[in-house]
Structure formats: C-alpha cells, structure tokens
Amino acid sequence: MKARTDTKEKIIELGTALIKSIGYPSLSYQQISSQLGIKNAAIHYHYPSKEDLGCDIVSNEIARFEKFISSVSGLGPLEKLEVFLGSYRVHLEDGNKICLIGAGASDFLELPKSMQLVYTEYLFLLKNWFIDLLETGRKAGVFHFKGEPVNKASVMISALAGALQHARLIGNDHYDAVAAQLKEDLKA
Template structure:
C-alpha cells in the first residue's frame, strides 16, 4: 500500500508542477507516466480522469493554504504578510512557474466546471484572508491604505498573480518590485 501512496504523491507533485509551468490544458498522463517511469495505467489507477487529477491538485492547494494560514496566525501582521509573500515567491525559484490561481484563471475556459468552482473557491479563500489581515492591520494602526480592505485585497492578489506571470517575460526582479511596492503602500 505504501508504494501506491508514494506513486500517488509523485503523480500529484508532478501534476502540480506541470499545471503551474505549462497549464492544465497541456497536461497529459503520458507526460506524467514517462517522467515518473510508470505506466499510464498507474496514473489512471490513482486518478481515473484528468479532471480528477486537476481537482485534487486544486483541493490540495486549498488545504495547504488553510494549513499555512493556521500555522502563521499567531505571528504579527507584518510577519504573516511577509510569510505569504515569501511562500508565493517560491514559484519563481522553480523555473518561473505561476500559481494555481493564475494558471486556473489563464486556462479558465478550458477547465471542467468542477475545477472552475475549486479555482474560484481558492481565490475567494486567499482574498478573504487578505481582507481580514488588512482590516485588522488598519484597525490596529499597523497598515495604512486608502479604500476598503476588500478592494486593497483584490489589488494585492491580482498584483501577485500577475507579477508571477510577468516575471516569466522580464525576470524575477519584476515580482520583487511589485511586492516591495505593495509593502510600501501599506506602511503607516
């Protein structure tokens, strides 16, 4: 049973990597099986359809995000923000991948409905976390910004996802400059 679990985890890891680097529409079980040195049947055993794999990738990312925010909830607000920015930047350190939210948005019309719903849920979750962080930060005088927290959260989430995509074109410094400006815009 352990070998099946290891294989499933390897399929998930490679599937996630491929979605973040080439997109869901370009993902194929043949790529996965050949890169892992397994038969296509082994991929189908764990994920009967490409949709089931894609949905599991998104649901796993949602669970990982929820775990991360739970783990950092005791940190100061700036530390929570910094931790998120650093976790997001890791995409750039792995061959200029983009986040699953950005990849899902780019491929939205080609995603099955179940994946569209999961991707939307993921974005709503991340944006909601930012809204609460910003609201609390402004109330405590830690963050300063004009407008509503939900609007500022939308700007931040969009800037980060877009920054990862644009970094593919002009280099990782572009993403770092975006984060630096977002931080500056929140300082009291």
Template sequence: MKTRTDTKEKIVELARDLILAGGYPSLSYQQISSKLGIKNAAIHYHYPNKEDLGVEVVRRDSEKFDDFIVAVSGLGHWEKLEAFMSNYRKYLENENRICMIGSTASDYKEIPEQVQISASAYFTTVKEWFVALLESGRKEKAFYFKGEAVNKASLITSAMAGGLQHSRLVGNEHYDAIITQIKLELKE
C-alpha cells in the same frame, strides 16, 4: 517497492509541477507516465480522468494554504504579510512557475467545470484571509490604505499573480519591485 500511496502522491506532485509550469490544458497522463516510469493505467487507477486529477491538485494546494494560515496565526500583521509574499516569491525560485490560482485563472475557459469550482473556492479562501489581515491591520494601525479592504486585497492579489506571470518575460526583479511598492503603499 512502490506502494499505491507513493505512486498516488508522485502523480499528484508531478501533475502540480506540470500545471504550474505549463498550465492545465497541456497536462497529460502520457507526460506523467513517462516521467514516473509507470503505465497510464496506473494513473487512471487513482484518477479515472484528468478532471479528477486536476481537482485533487487544486484541493491539495488549497490545503497547503490552510496549513499556512495556521502556521502564521500567531504572527503580527507585517510578519503575516511578509510570509504571504514570500510564499508567492518561491514560485519564481522554482523554474519561474506561477501560482495555482494564476495558472487556473489564465486557463479558466479551458479547464473542466469541477476544476474551475475548486480553483474559485481556493481563491475565495485566500482572498478572505487576506481581506481579514488588511482589515485587522488597519484597525490596529499596522497598515494604512484608502478604500475598502476587499478592494485593496483584490488589487494586491492581482498584482502579485500578474507579477509572477510578467516576471517570466522580464525577470524576477519585476515581481520584487511590485512587492516593494505594495509594502510602501501599506505604510503611513
């Protein structure tokens, strides 16, 4: 017998998969109810509207990143970078999806305000962590780059997110080539 918690978890997981595969605007309660074999009312019970569901999906992705930060906290700079890049690479291995930040950014004008706010906060968390990694790595002579760490973080995260999207068109090797180049540019 399904519990309400199980149903709620399955709704969020499926909504996440659908957003990563096709974007927030194409997400519908009908898709979820059909795939889970439940009524739309069951979805509305947990998430009265699509915006509530979207905010929850982004919030959970952000929490996973918080868990990632904790998990890699004892690693060296290059190990943290490798783990970060490997996390993004997993999207390609799962039916050529893009990351939540990339998905919400590409649909930004079509997503509700609260989802925009949640996605922006999530991106800020990722970027701040990455800036701190680059600054610390440069200070300890693990990374080498010109300019400000915040600008390098912007360049790298944009290249990674864009690389996921472009890989849909030309294959996963495109993303891998971007990662290889990023690593080369961080070495002395």
C-alpha cells in the same frame, strides 16, 4: 476517495508543477507517467480522468494554504504578509512557474466545470485571508491604505499573480519590485 500513497503524492506533485508551468490544457498523463517512470494505468488507478486529477491538485493546494494560515496564526499582520510574500516568491525559484490560481485563471474557459468551482473556492479562500489580514492590520495601526480591505485584497492578489507572470518575461526583479511596492503602499 482512495487513500494517499507515495505514487499518488508524486502524481499530485508533478501534476501541480506541470499545471504551473504549462497549464492544465497541456497536461497529459503521458508526461506524468514518463517523468515518474510509471505506466499510465498507475495514474488512471488513482485518477480515472484528467478532471479528477485536476480537482485533486487544486484541493491539495487549498489544504496546503489552510495549513499555511494555521502556521502563521500567531504572527502579527506585517509578519504574516512577509511570510506570504516569501512563500509566494518560491514560484520564481522553482523553474519560474506561475501560481496555481494564475494558471487556473489563464485556462479558466477551458477547464471542466468542477475545476472552475474548486479554483473559485481557492481564490475566495485566499482573498478572504487577505481581507482579514488587511482589516486586522489597519485596526492595529500597522497598515494604512485608502479604500475598503476587500478592494485592496483584490488589488494585491491580482498584482502578485500578474507579477509572477510578468517575471517570466522580464525577470524575477519585477516580482520583487511589485511585492516591495505593495508593502510600501500599506505603510503610507
């Protein structure tokens, strides 16, 4: 794997933003090159195929989430949830984009197999973090909910991803209402 360069970082950053706003199938090297003011050959140097770029974008998000996990490791369960919800809400403030997992799920059947695998890895990482958060919070008496943490994690992840998508239709208040209700449901 080639070392990261400023150009490569910019390609990843813009590619990520485009996938979150228009989806992987609509992503083109021409969009990236014209917005960055570079030639398509510069993108092909780092990413011989669009599939290579897509996999690296998702792998980059996995690494970013792993850093997030590490950065909140010293916080209590409620504080971790608050920080996550705030960081997730940034999608709305960044041009009303959806999360990368939501974008991948929407496009899943059109994705190359290698991207399907890395997206699935990312979702399991997120889900396992939520399961651990919910188990820890329940044991500490901070969270109260019916059912198993694995099922509650699935509901929360699905609700948040859906809330971002629906916010595109009816406004950011929708996401805020869903996030507030999820927190309230953990207090019950």
